[in-house]
Amino acid sequence: MTRVPVVVGVGLxxxxxxxxxxxxxxxxxxxxxxxxxxxxxxxxxxVQHGLASYESDHFNxxxxxxxxxxxxxxxxxxxxxxxxxGGATGALALRTAWAYVQSGLCESILVYGGEMNGRSVSSATxxxxxxxxxxxxxxxxxxxxxxxxxxxxxxxxxxxxxxxEAQCAHVAVRxxxxxxxxxxxxxxxxxxxxxxxxxxxxxxxYKLLDCSLLSDGAAAVLLATEDWARAHGTRFRERPPVYxxxxxxxxxxxxxxxxxxxITNFRGKRAAAQAAYAMAGIGEPLLxxxxxxxxxxxxxxxxxxxxxxxxxxxxxxxxxxxxxIFDADGYLPVNTSGGLLGRGAPVGATGIAQAVEIxxxxxxxxxxxxxxxxxxxxxxxxxxxxxxxxxxxxxxxxD
Amino acid sequence: xxxxxxxxxxxxxSAPLQRTPDPWADFRxxxxxxxxxxxxxxHSLGKTSRFxxxxxxxxxxxxxxxxxxxxxxxxxxxxxDCLKITQWVELAGTGTVEAYSIMHFASGINxxxxxxxxxxxxxxxxxxxxxxxxxxxLRCEPARAHIGMRVRVAYTQAEHVQHPIHLxxxxxx
Numbered sequence: 001m002t003r004v005p006v007v008v009g010v011g012l013x014x015x016x017x018x019x020x021x022x023x024x025x026x027x028x029x030x031x032x033x034x035x036x037x038x039x040x041x042x043x044x045x046x047v048q049h050g051l052a053s054y055e056s057d058h059f060n061x062x063x064x065x066x067x068x069x070x071x072x073x074x075x076x077x078x079x080x081x082x083x084x085x086g087g088a089t090g091a092l093a094l095r096t097a098w099a100y101v102q103s104g105l106c107e108s109i110l111v112y113g114g115e116m117n118g119r120s121v122s123s124a125t126x127x128x129x130x131x132x133x134x135x136x137x138x139x140x141x142x143x144x145x146x147x148x149x150x151x152x153x154x155x156x157x158x159x160x161x162x163x164x165e166a167q168c169a170h171v172a173v174r175x176x177x178x179x180x181x182x183x184x185x186x187x188x189x190x191x192x193x194x195x196x197x198x199x200x201x202x203x204x205x206y207k208l209l210d211c212s213l214l215s216d217g218a219a220a221v222l223l224a225t226e227d228w229a230r231a232h233g234t235r236f237r238e239r240p241p242v243y244x245x246x247x248x249x250x251x252x253x254x255x256x257x258x259x260x261x262x263i264t265n266f267r268g269k270r271a272a273a274q275a276a277y278a279m280a281g282i283g284e285p286l287l288x289x290x291x292x293x294x295x296x297x298x299x300x301x302x303x304x305x306x307x308x309x310x311x312x313x314x315x316x317x318x319x320x321x322x323x324x325i326f327d328a329d330g331y332l333p334v335n336t337s338g339g340l341l342g343r344g345a346p347v348g349a350t351g352i353a354q355a356v357e358i359x360x361x362x363x364x365x366x367x368x369x370x371x372x373x374x375x376x377x378x379x380x381x382x383x384x385x386x387x388x389x390x391x392x393x394x395x396x397x398x399d
Numbered sequence: 400x401x402x403x404x405x406x407x408x409x410x411x412x413s414a415p416l417q418r419t420p421d422p423w424a425d426f427r428x429x430x431x432x433x434x435x436x437x438x439x440x441x442h443s444l445g446k447t448s449r450f451x452x453x454x455x456x457x458x459x460x461x462x463x464x465x466x467x468x469x470x471x472x473x474x475x476x477x478x479x480d481c482l483k484i485t486q487w488v489e490l491a492g493t494g495t496v497e498a499y500s501i502m503h504f505a506s507g508i509n510x511x512x513x514x515x516x517x518x519x520x521x522x523x524x525x526x527x528x529x530x531x532x533x534x535x536x537l538r539c540e541p542a543r544a545h546i547g548m549r550v551r552v553a554y555t556q557a558e559h560v561q562h563p564i565h566l567x568x569x570x571x572x
Contacts, residue, residue: 021412021429061434124507131506137444138473141562142535143505143512148521151500159546201518204501256498257473257523257532263498 005101005223005244007395008108008233009039010356014184015217015344018119024060025072027114027218031349032073035110035220040234044073047222049106050080053093053113054348058129060116069112079106086133086384087297089113090219090351091391095247097223098393107228113348114218126214133385135254147211147298149256149386151203154300157264158205160315163303165205167318169196171299172209172341174327179338181370186213186344196299210299215344219352221359240399242362244355246282248275248392256386266387269308276379276392277310286311286332289394290375291361293354295382296339302326305381306334309392333372336361351382355393362397405432444563446476449487451563457554459492459567461529472529492552493572494526494533501541511565520544522569537569 011034013019013027022030036044050073052066062068066082081100085092090113097109117126127145134140134149157163173193179185191209199209222233223244229236250271253259259267273285282288294309296302303317311332312320325331337343337357340350358378360366376397383390408431414421444451450473453460461472466481470488478485499522505515518541523532537550549572560566 020410020431021415021423058436061436127504127506128508131508137447138564139534140506140508141512141564143508143515144521144534145504145506147504148500148502151502152498152521152523155500156498156546201501201503203503203521204518206500253479255473255531255534257534258471258475260497260523260525260530260532263523263532 003102003104003225005098006226006229006236007242007244007359008222008224008229008236009035009041010359011035011038011220012184012353012356013114013218015186015215015346015353016118017186017213017215019216022216024062024065024114024116025069027216028069028112028220029072031114031218031220032110032112035222038235039222040236041232044075044110046232047075047108047110048078049100049109050075050078051093051097051100051109051111052080052082053090053111053352054082054115055084055086055089056115056129056347058132059120073112075110085389085391087295087347088351088382088384088389088391089348090353091355091380091382091393092249092351092389094221094223094244094352094355094393095249095391098244098247101223101225108222108224108232110220110222111352112218112220113352115346115348116216117214117346118216123214139255146386147203147206150298150301151206153256153263153304153386154205154298157300157304160264161318163300163318165197166193167303167322168205168210168299169193170322171296171302172196175296175335175339176342178328178336178370179342181367182338182343185338185342186215187342188338189342206298206300212297212340213344215346217344217346217349217353219349219356221352221355239363240397242359243396243398244393245396246276246280246394248272248277248279250275250390252387254385254388265304265314266308266383266390268387268390269305269381269383269392270310272390272392273309276394280394280396282394285309288377289332289379290377291336291358291372292332292334292379292381293337293357294334294339296335296341297345299341302334302339309379309381328369336366336370336372351380351391354380354382355395358395362395405434407431407433447474450474454554454563454566459490459526459552460487461490461526462486463488469530470528471531472526472533473531490526490528492526494524494529494550496522496537496544496546496548496550497525497532498523498546499537499544501544510561522550524550524569535567535569539571543571
């Protein structure tokens with residue numbers, strides 16, 4: 001019997017700029033209760049392991065938050081582990097859970113996480129806190145921020161390949177348009193390319209509408225062996241089984257400058273994708289993947305991602321994106337949730353929520369217009385820093 | 400009645416959309432308190448300290464690996480390719496812009512950054528003789544910035560800086 005994990009249930013909170021009504025415990029509980037209901041579980045007594053996913057002790061103003069959440073969810077005395085991987089935290093959490101199930105450490109594991117990145121601190125403080133995850137002796141003290149690093153990368157991409165601001169704007173327009181079909185999205189918008197191009201410059205070539213959101217939110221996924229899922233997940237047999245079939249991880253240097261002369265793209269993402277494709281037996285990703293959630297922290301980052309994930313050759317991401325092949329009605333729809341630009345990005349929940357969108361796509365449970373017809377294999381792409389830690393997870397429907 | 404000093408707000412929130420019936424219907428008030436967290440660190444700049452100390456003497460240093468010949472600027476004390484301890488070398492302080500962004504905001508990480516004139520150019524510079532890119536502010540008319548632009552290290556005339564990395568900046572050569 002295979003130990004490849006199946007997805008037993010998923011749960012999300014809406015992503016919001018400011019969930020004043022909730023603490024981080026309330027948010028994670030909300031996502032976990034939704035996950036239980038989705039799995040058809042009345043309680044968590046059969047679950048064998050917990051896994052807490054959150055990035056920042058500073059935003060949450062709490063160390064050992066994993067222990068607090070585990071306790072709040074009534075999971076003691078079960079084993080627990082906290083996973084942190086910057087922006088890739090949620091995806092790395094799932095990858096860790098994958099390994100815990102595959103290794104035989106447990107038959108089932110509840111992955112739960114969230115972040116209060118919204119308005120609990122000012123946006124200046126938020127930028128400063130995120131800068132703490134840059135190289136603190138060099139880039140951070142100079143006054144560098146991730147927005148600056150991403151912008152410089154995109155400037156180099158534009159110089160080398162002729163990528164344009166209008167091509168970047170296509171991503172900003174499309175992902176926020178996709179978010180309009182997602183009632184849990186933070187910023188659904190109906191924009192034009194010109195709206196994006198005319199928005200306030202932030203870090204050129206990026207303008208305000210090229211930038212993703214700061215969000216409060218939480219997400220949960222229950223993974224298990226198929227045997228466990230059949231025994232305990234009362235809804236498991238009602239749905240086509242979805243396997244978490246492959247995972248890949250790659251890394252790159254902390255500082256962009258140490259990657260010279262390769263500063264236009266994400267080397268770690270290529271490594272992560274290659275590892276995941278090898279595990280899933282994928283040779284032609286554009287042909288063999290039906291739906292994907294890509295890490296669009298800034299609009300142009302999605303252009304770089306479609307190149308590094310091997311959907312299109314290096315340098316052709318801008319033209320490919322602008323051609324509409326990744327739109328909701330295109331050849332390979334991406335970010336049907338709205339992505340980080342439209343749905344939002346509470347860091348510890350982001351990678352988990354990307355997986356939730358893909359799993360729901362494979363179950364065929366999303367509303368018309370957002371649901372991709374006959375989706376059988378889906379991918380999530382998540383990274384930390386400027387591609388410093390990259391994780392690619394692949395889910396497959398097998399019925 | 401005792402005053403709660405940290406009390407910032409008491410909000411009445413509306414019913415959540417996704418829960419019916421609403422389990423919180425009987426009490427809809429939320430209290431927000433103000434919390435602060437500040438710390439001071441005695442932070443060691445470690446084996447790259449020489450870079451910062453040489454800046455005070457207006458000299459620009461990098462590190463070179465005898466194993467592979469790569470020169471790191473900013474310095475790395477251990478070559479990540481060879482795992483050899485690197486050697487200090489002085490560079491001329493001239494270089495070429497390889498990437499940049501025109502920034503319309505700056506983080507408030509220290510007083511030096513708070514004084515950066517905006518919009519400002521945040522540039523990655525390949526120093527002559529180096530193998531990696533050095534990030535710093537390039538003080539020039541933003542519209543003049545371009546990839547391939549020749550620049551040089553300039554040393555601040557300010558009476559004081561808070562962090563030693565701000566003893567320098569870049570200017571057009």
